[in-house]
Amino acid sequence: MNQNPGTSLTGIQNFRSPKSFSRKQVVIERKHRKHTLSLYVANKPGVLIRIALVFARRGYNIDSLVVSEGKDPDFSTMNIVASGDEKVLDQILNQLNKLVDVVTAHDRTEDDIIQHELAMFKIRCSGDNRMQVLQLAHALNCEITDITETTVIFQASGTSEKLDSLESVLDPYNIIELVRTGKVLMAKGEELTSF
Amino acid sequence: MSKLKSGAEAIVDVIAQQGVEYIFGLPGGAAIPIFDALVDSPVKLILTRHEQGATHMADGYARATGKPAVVLVTSGPGATNTITGILTAQMDSIPMVVITGQQTTWNLGLDAFQEADVSGISYPVVKHSYLIKNPHDIPRIVREAFYICQTGRPGPVLIDVPKDISSAMIEPNYDEEFHLPGYSIPHEIDKDDLMAAATLIEKAKQPVLLVGHGAVISGAEKAVTYLAEKMHIPVSNTLLGKGCFPESHPLSLGMLGMHGTAYANKAVDAADLVVSIGSRWDDRIVGNIEKFCVNAKKIHIDIDPSEFNKTVTMDVTVLGDAKAVVEALTAVMQPGNTKDWLRQVERWKKAFPLKYKKTGRLVAQHVLDEFRRQVQDEGIFTTDVGQHQMWAAQYCLTEKRFHWITSGGAGTMGFGFPAAIGAQLAHPDKPVIAVVGDGGFQMTLCELSTAVISRLPIKILIINNNFLGMVRQWQSLFYGNRLSGVDLEGNPDFVKLAEAYGAKGLRIRRAADVKRVVSAALAYNDGPIVIDAMVSKEDNVFPMIPAGASMGEMILEPPKVAMEKPVGST
Numbered sequence: 201m202n203q204n205p206g207t208s209l210t211g212i213q214n215f216r217s218p219k220s221f222s223r224k225q226v227v228i229e230r231k232h233r234k235h236t237l238s239l240y241v242a243n244k245p246g247v248l249i250r251i252a253l254v255f256a257r258r259g260y261n262i263d264s265l266v267v268s269e270g271k272d273p274d275f276s277t278m279n280i281v282a283s284g285d286e287k288v289l290d291q292i293l294n295q296l297n298k299l300v301d302v303v304t305a306h307d308r309t310e311d312d313i314i315q316h317e318l319a320m321f322k323i324r325c326s327g328d329n330r331m332q333v334l335q336l337a338h339a340l341n342c343e344i345t346d347i348t349e350t351t352v353i354f355q356a357s358g359t360s361e362k363l364d365s366l367e368s369v370l371d372p373y374n375i376i377e378l379v380r381t382g383k384v385l386m387a388k389g390e391e392l393t394s395f
Numbered sequence: 396m397s398k399l400k401s402g403a404e405a406i407v408d409v410i411a412q413q414g415v416e417y418i419f420g421l422p423g424g425a426a427i428p429i430f431d432a433l434v435d436s437p438v439k440l441i442l443t444r445h446e447q448g449a450t451h452m453a454d455g456y457a458r459a460t461g462k463p464a465v466v467l468v469t470s471g472p473g474a475t476n477t478i479t480g481i482l483t484a485q486m487d488s489i490p491m492v493v494i495t496g497q498q499t500t501w502n503l504g505l506d507a508f509q510e511a512d513v514s515g516i517s518y519p520v521v522k523h524s525y526l527i528k529n530p531h532d533i534p535r536i537v538r539e540a541f542y543i544c545q546t547g548r549p550g551p552v553l554i555d556v557p558k559d560i561s562s563a564m565i566e567p568n569y570d571e572e573f574h575l576p577g578y579s580i581p582h583e584i585d586k587d588d589l590m591a592a593a594t595l596i597e598k599a600k601q602p603v604l605l606v607g608h609g610a611v612i613s614g615a616e617k618a619v620t621y622l623a624e625k626m627h628i629p630v631s632n633t634l635l636g637k638g639c640f641p642e643s644h645p646l647s648l649g650m651l652g653m654h655g656t657a658y659a660n661k662a663v664d665a666a667d668l669v670v671s672i673g674s675r676w677d678d679r680i681v682g683n684i685e686k687f688c689v690n691a692k693k694i695h696i697d698i699d700p701s702e703f704n705k706t707v708t709m710d711v712t713v714l715g716d717a718k719a720v721v722e723a724l725t726a727v728m729q730p731g732n733t734k735d736w737l738r739q740v741e742r743w744k745k746a747f748p749l750k751y752k753k754t755g756r757l758v759a760q761h762v763l764d765e766f767r768r769q770v771q772d773e774g775i776f777t778t779d780v781g782q783h784q785m786w787a788a789q790y791c792l793t794e795k796r797f798h799w800i801t802s803g804g805a806g807t808m809g810f811g812f813p814a815a816i817g818a819q820l821a822h823p824d825k826p827v828i829a830v831v832g833d834g835g836f837q838m839t840l841c842e843l844s845t846a847v848i849s850r851l852p853i854k855i856l857i858i859n860n861n862f863l864g865m866v867r868q869w870q871s872l873f874y875g876n877r878l879s880g881v882d883l884e885g886n887p888d889f890v891k892l893a894e895a896y897g898a899k900g901l902r903i904r905r906a907a908d909v910k911r912v913v914s915a916a917l918a919y920n921d922g923p924i925v926i927d928a929m930v931s932k933e934d935n936v937f938p939m940i941p942a943g944a945s946m947g948e949m950i951l952e953p954p955k956v957a958m959e960k961p962v963g964s965t
């Protein structure tokens with residue numbers, strides 16, 4: 201995945217080109233702990249850059265980032281998945297909290313909260329393996345959202361881990377495009393996710 | 396209903412309401428409306444010759460008063476010229492509001508004339524920044540900027556103001572409440588943390604207090620002095636911590652770190668407890684993290700939690716304003732027994748004093764020592780960056796807050812002289828001495844005009860070694876004396892240069908002239924005076940702990956053998 205912090209904003213859409221999608225990289229990443237962060241921020245221009253700069257300065261890669269307007273439109277909720285060293289992350293959180301436009305920033309990695317993500321896979325399958333691919337999709341509870349003579353698009357949702365394994369299972373087939381939305385979070389029960 | 400005013404008038408109104416005396420700046424198309432509003436304002440404009448100078452003047456004013464200072468410049472290059480000064484202020488936590496003119500809102504992002512994404516450029520070097528898009532937000536945003544820049548850990552705030560916004564007519568509301576839900580300042584001191592710190596301090600046999608800029612900013616002088624005296628603990632200060640604890644006090648160890656006193660470094664190295672009061676354990680102090688104070692417990696008192704455990708791992712951290720925390724701490728503690736420790740520290744002080752020779756060739760230390768002797772505690776010393784800065788830190792003992800002004804975190808050459816202009820404006824009756832190198836002075840010397848026009852009696856002491864001395868020192872110690880890019884051949888005649896600007900100039904060539912010239916310089920108060928001290932060209936600053944090295948590797952005098960290149964830090 202994107203190893204260059206300077207261009208880490210391509211991680212916003214969590215885009216992986218087919219070329220960079222190799223098993224070896226997945227293994228390296230697993231060794232790098234992934235952290236799930238929840239932020240509540242002012243809904244203003246420039247906020248995203250200020251936040252991204254804090255990560256970039258410490259060489260921390262943003263793997264995925266989801267921003268949406270909060271219930272109060274003056275604020276946004278941000279869910280960031282980022283991987284790297286624990287101690288550096290602590291400092292990043294402190295520095296995020298220091299930004300005037302950031303109301304709260306928490307590490308939610310260890311917490312028992314609801315996590316969800318959606319992924320779409322475009323697979324080239326004409327001829328022989330077409331039936332096999334469609335059966336697999338069915339068995340894996342993927343929704344088929346588009347189908348042409350030569351391609352199929354699957355859609356799946358669930359925890360990011362579930363989507364990771366789906367990715368590995370589909371890897372031997374000819375995935376020509378893959379899009380993931382990034383993780384969204386919500387605390388269970390009365391607890392508020394960002395506080 | 397209040398009467399209609401332009402956005403620019405509203406900006407200037409808020410600045411005046413904040414009690415600001417001076418604005419430092421230089422105009423241009425996008426800032427003309429704001430300069431126009433200044434014509435009818437009680438706030439005085441100091442026209443600088445370069446925008447960088449404006450930021451350092453504001454910075455010097457802020458450091459000499461503790462009050463926020465204001466810079467006003469135009470868009471594009473005017474704004475980008477302030478970035479070095481903003482970085483300097485950000486690194487050293489200086490309250491400053493920088494107002495930049497901007498192209499019209501409809502031209503933003505279109506590469507229109509002198510349009511630049513100034514708020515975007517500023518993000519990594521400010522405490523906060525604004526781009527005003529709605530003229531009705533002006534009074535609130537400018538008030539927010541003043542609030543943010545001077546509360547908590549201070550820092551620069553930039554406000555980018557498009558020309559149509561400053562020209563728009565509004566009904567300003569100067570009392571509108573503002574909400575900053577993402578901005579909080581710690582108020583309550585955590586009792587458990589406080590007690591944990593108190594226990595460590597009471598138990599310590601060999602404690603040292605390490606006072607930094609945070610202690611100066613918070614006005615903790617009395618609190619720290621009381622703590623040190625009650626608990627009998629020696630005190631060392633960082634370069635920016637000068638002025639919190641009197642350096643002539645018997646418990647003072649002076650400055651520690653790369654060019655600190657040998658006894659301060661030895662004491663910190665041998666300590667069983669180091670208590671940082673508003674110092675951020677910077678790499679100029681810590682050197683080699685693995686070998687830094689391995690046997691000492693460490694306490695960190697700071698208002699900025701992002702400084703805790705950033706570099707060095709702490710045993711106890713106490714979040715809060717330095718003064719409040721130190722007062723609370725002192726109140727709950729009983730003195731321990733540090734007699735043996737103080738005796739040891741005394742022995743180090745006697746064995747490893749700072750020293751230089753007053754005879755023979757002229758040396759920087761001699762001139763600085765003489766200036767300090769003649770102005771006593773009342774002189775405000777500002778410095779540039781380099782060898783002269785370190786010698787000034789060593790020899791110009793600081794007794795009081797606001798009397799020592801230097802660029803620490805950023806180490807910005809060109810800072811010293813404009814900062815002295817700000818300091819002299821803040822304190823017209825105090826002697827202000829700008830200690831500068833022949834290199835750094837040339838970066839902002841155009842501000843001589845600014846000083847001459849305001850007839851500011853600044854003493855500009857050039858420690859003239861004809862070299863970029865500090866870099867030459869590193870090349871000579873660590874790079875086999877292969878000098879590269881450090882010879883300042885082509886320097887002007889600084890005395891004639893001063894005269895060309897309408898200032899006075901004096902020269903010191905010999906050690907025997909020091910006393911006489913210094914007193915002549917101090918007696919001249921009709922405007923700025925340049926003292927060109929032609930010092931020994933190849934002197935080095937000692938003691939020195941090479942970058943990234945440990946206290947054990949401190950060198951006290953020129954080494955006989957070639958040294959290894961520093962690793963781990965610049």
Ligand SMILES: Cc1ncc(C[n+]2csc(CCOP(=O)(O)OP(=O)(O)O)c2C)c(N)n1
Nearest residue numbers: 781782783806808832833834835863864865
């Ligand atoms: C703007 C800037 N450029 C470069 C440096 C790197 N630097 C640090 S000290 C120094 C030499 C300063 O020379 P001078 O002003 O003559 O003072 P001296 O060290 O000789 O006392 C240099 C180039 C710096 N600190 N700031």
